[in-house]
Amino acid sequence: MNDSSWGASPRAGSWGAPDQGPVGSAGPSYGADVTPQTQRMQPGPEFHEENPVPPEPAHAKKNAGRNLRAAIGVGVGLGGVVIASLFIWKAAFVGVVVLSVVVGLWELTSRFAEKKAIHAPLVPLAVGGAATVVAGYLRGAEGAWVAMAFTALAVLVWRMTEPPENYLRDVTAGVFAVFYVPFLATFVTMMLAxxxxxxxxxxxxxxxxxxxxxxxxxxxxxxxxxxxxxxxxxxxxxxxxxxxxxxxxxxxxxxxxxxxxxxxxxxxxxxxxxxxxxxxxxxxxxxxxxxxxxxxxxxxxxxxxxxxxxxxxxxxxxxxxxxxxxxxxxxx
Incomplete structure (x- = not known):
């Protein structure tokens, strides 16, 4: 879904009224005739005034914007991996949590950089996040707190290797990421212990x-x-x-x-x-x-x-x- 679908109203067929156009748009909604009179399509054998909008192809189907088969297949596959690792070997499940945390941090920091030009340092986040999850499993809440604190400190120090502009913004996003992803995920491995x-x-x-x-x-x-x-x-x-x-x-x-x-x-x-x-x-x-x-x-x-x-x-x-x-x- 593109940015325009996040405007004042959701896309038609989702849960609300039809799309009202891009965020901040003052123009008419999608579907309104905004083509200048001089540029409108001339009537033809398949496009005439009595039927100005070409009919929707017969094979077109409405959907919720998701590939349902792919979603079910991926969900079943992930569930199988999680359950198998959970009951066969605890260490393997800890590895699944660590992998999920590292990938989640990569996604989060990538979106921060792409959309807001916020550059939270990924390397100390990934290494410290993995250590936080493992520390929570081995040492409980105390271990998780200590590992998270050192990870936040590593973020502050790592960012010092770059120019000072936007330092506060970047490290704030990094500390937020530490808490939001690895620290909260650590409670799963603490349950596992x-x-x-x-x-x-x-x-x-x-x-x-x-x-x-x-x-x-x-x-x-x-x-x-x-x-x-x-x-x-x-x-x-x-x-x-x-x-x-x-x-x-x-x-x-x-x-x-x-x-x-x-x-x-x-x-x-x-x-x-x-x-x-x-x-x-x-x-x-x-x-x-x-x-x-x-x-x-x-x-x-x-x-x-x-x-x-x-x-x-x-x-x-x-x-x-x-x-x-x-x-x-x-x-x-």
């Missing part, structure tokens, strides 16, 4: 997926009241209710059957928290993408966008799930 860690992570991932599915299903069928139209026109209050309902029901089952010493009522609270945090995380990345004037953070995953487009709801949800599970059943 528990004796029943794979089941904790599995519960976290499934709840996030079910929350998103419930929001989409209910919002698509019953959604009429926009949740945050200026941020994400496709989200509705009814969709949020669907996310909460689905996640709470799934949470009660997952915590009761998969988490050691877990109770069903704890799962209800966990599901509620996941639905809220996942929605806020999705809205948060939507704010970033709108500020940057882009639809997706990347193109690495066909049908999905980039890695960051898959992590948007997971990152802020990870510390919420980690904390609630520690409160409910201990750190393991």
């Amino acid at each position: 528990a004796h029943d860690g794979p089941w904790r992570v599995f519960t976290f991932l499934i709840l996030a997926v079910i929350s998103d599915t419930g929001a989409y299903a209910v919002g698509w069928r019953f959604g009429t009241h926009k949740l945050a139209p200026r941020i994400s026109p496709g989200k509705t209050r009814e969709g949020l209710i669907g996310a909460v309902t689905f996640a709470m029901a799934a949470g009660a089952l997952l915590v009761h059957f998969l988490i050691d010493d877990g109770q069903w009522w704890q799962g209800l609270l966990l599901g509620l928290a996941v639905a809220v945090s996942a929605t806020l995380g999705d809205l948060g990345e939507s704010m970033i993408k709108r500020d940057l004037g882009i639809k997706d953070m990347g193109t690495l995953l066909p049908g999905h966008g980039g890695i960051m487009d898959r992590l948007d709801s997971l990152l802020p949800t990870a510390p919420v799930v980690w904390l609630l599970l520690v409160v409910f059943v201990g750190s393991g």
Whole structure:
């Protein structure tokens, strides 16, 4: 989707009114006749005054702008890799998290540079981000905090090798990236470190997926009241209710059957928290993408966008799930 589709109204067929044109445009919407009279197409055998717009080809189909088959295939493939590494070898799953963090940082810093001319140093971010994830797995929250602090310091020092112009802007973006991607992702590996860690992570991932599915299903069928139209026109209050309902029901089952010493009522609270945090995380990345004037953070995953487009709801949800599970059943 190009920048113009992020104007005052969403593209036709998405969730709102037809596109009103590029952001800041004072002209008519797409589809209005803006061709000067002297340049209009002359009537012909297939174009005449009674039918001024050529008919749409019979084979044309409306779609949501995504390749559904590719999206499903990529989703299934990623899910298989994640589940296999999670239950076969914990170290392999930590590697998957590290890889996701590094690629996510690359996407984020690349978009910063392309759209805002903000140059957050990628090398210290990638190295420090990987170290933060591993430190969280091996040393817990204390290790994660220390690694994040040194990563932020490395960003400040690394940027000193370049001219001082825009130094504050670049390092601020770098410190933001440290917190937003590797530090939040570290809570996933901290969950993994528990004796029943794979089941904790599995519960976290499934709840996030079910929350998103419930929001989409209910919002698509019953959604009429926009949740945050200026941020994400496709989200509705009814969709949020669907996310909460689905996640709470799934949470009660997952915590009761998969988490050691877990109770069903704890799962209800966990599901509620996941639905809220996942929605806020999705809205948060939507704010970033709108500020940057882009639809997706990347193109690495066909049908999905980039890695960051898959992590948007997971990152802020990870510390919420980690904390609630520690409160409910201990750190393991």
